[in-house]
Structures are given as structure tokens and as C-alpha cells.
Amino acid sequence: MQIGSCWFNIDTHTLIDQENNHTWQLDEQSYWVLNELSLCRGQVKPFNHFSYPNVKSCAMNEDDIAKVIHLLRHFLGRHACLIELIPSVGIILHHRKKIHKTKVLDEPNAVMSMSQFIAIITILLCALMMIYSGISSSVYDHIDFSVDVYDRSGNKAELEIYTDPVNYTFVQQHKGNFIVKLSQCTVFQWDTISASLSKDRHMINLVLKRIDKGKWSFHNIKVLRSDYGENFSSLSWFKEVDICD
Numbered sequence: 001m002q003i004g005s006c007w008f009n010i011d012t013h014t015l016i017d018q019e020n021n022h023t024w025q026l027d028e029q030s031y032w033v034l035n036e037l038s039l040c041r042g043q044v045k046p047f048n049h050f051s052y053p054n055v056k057s058c059a060m061n062e063d064d065i066a067k068v069i070h071l072l073r074h075f076l077g078r079h080a081c082l083i084e085l086i087p088s089v090g091i092i093l094h095h096r097k098k099i100h101k102t103k104v105l106d107e108p109n110a111v112m113s114m115s116q117f118i119a120i121i122t123i124l125l126c127a128l129m130m131i132y133s134g135i136s137s138s139v140y141d142h143i144d145f146s147v148d149v150y151d152r153s154g155n156k157a158e159l160e161i162y163t164d165p166v167n168y169t170f171v172q173q174h175k176g177n178f179i180v181k182l183s184q185c186t187v188f189q190w191d192t193i194s195a196s197l198s199k200d201r202h203m204i205n206l207v208l209k210r211i212d213k214g215k216w217s218f219h220n221i222k223v224l225r226s227d228y229g230e231n232f233s234s235l236s237w238f239k240e241v242d243i244c245d
Helices: 028-039 062-082 114-136 168-182 235-240
Strands: 006-009 014-017 022-025 044-046 083-086 090-093 145-150 156-162 192-197 203-212 215-224
Touching: 006 062, 014 062, 028 062, 028 090, 062 083, 062 090, 145 168, 156 168, 168 192, 168 235
Parallel strands: 156 192
Antiparallel strands: 006 014, 014 022, 044 090, 083 090, 145 156, 192 203, 203 215
């Protein structure tokens, strides 16, 4: 029977290392343990199942078996893992070495295959495209509408509206109502009010800007609507979000 690089000759009670031509003439205990394991190779042999044939008085205890296993593993060398001792349970003679498959990130020096590399690059590119599409859908690089709005005190604020071609007509039709309500403010708190509408019309983003003591101040307001037809703008709302007094 082949055990790693060793050949177990049942007839001659020898264990031959075929790599270095070393031969071990097994003693009675070593032979019996190895033979018992070979009969149930691949399965756990419980300690209480080890005994000399027909001689119960010479039964080996767990310590005796453990010593034999130590000698056998030592002789097997780099194939010692084929004999596994499970404390308080038994022993198993494996058919072949256990192969532990490691993931790429399990070890710092693990080598990545070409297919794994391509898969990771593909995932990263897809993620970047999704991020970019999310940004580009809500950020616009030109002003579609720019209107000067005056409060009741005569102060001026510039209203900038950003949108996309899909909603251009919609914004053009409804911006007048927003301007009328904004003009009801007593005093504007900001010099510029920038508004942008998402493509699905459910989110409105307002960026308020002013120069305060030579420094720019900003305030951001996001409005999420379950129904894009929902009307949220009113004088009380403008005051609540600090657009005006």
C-alpha cells in the first residue's frame, strides 16, 4: 500500500521510503497499528478499537498508540500529515494530502491568476461607471435660467436654475410660480440661490451663497418628494430653511 512516498508491505511488515530507499522493519505494535489504519483508510479509527488479535490482555492504550503514531509520522517525513491523530477520538489514515485552497487576499504574497485580475478590474470599472453616472445625473455644468429676484425690502438675490434637456420645458413652465413666492420674502439672507432638479423630478437641491465679511458662506438644502407634483415652496417654508426672514 502506498502511503505518501512510502510503500507499506503487509507481507514483510516493512515500511519502505522510496525517495531515499530507507526501510523500516516494523515492530509488532507499529505494524499492527498501521495495518489497522490501512483497513479503514479514509475513516477515523477510534482508540478503543485498537487491540491485538485474539489477545485482549495485550490491548494497547491511547498513550501507546500515540507513541506509535509519532514514530510513523516521523518516518513519513513531509507526508506525515497523512496520519492524523485526533485527541480522545482516534486516528485517520488519509488517502492523500489535504489541499487547503486559499483565497487571493488570505496571504500577502498570494499570486493572483489572470482571470481573477480581469474580474477585479471589470468590477472596479463597473463601479466607477455607476458612480460617474450618479454624479453626472445630478450635477450640471451650465445655468439654464438666471433671474434677479427682489424681496419686499428691495434687496436683490440671483436665482440660478440648473436642469437637463428632459426637464427644461417643465422648469420653464413652473419657475414663475417659484419666483413669485420667493418675492414674498421680507429680507433675503443670501446673495445667490442655486436650484437643480433631478431627472426623475423627485429631488430638488438648493445651494445658497453669500459673501459675509469678505468670505463666502454656503448653505445646502435637499428636498425629497414622493410625488414630483408636490408643492413645497411657501413663505413659511422659506423662513423655516433660512432662505429669508
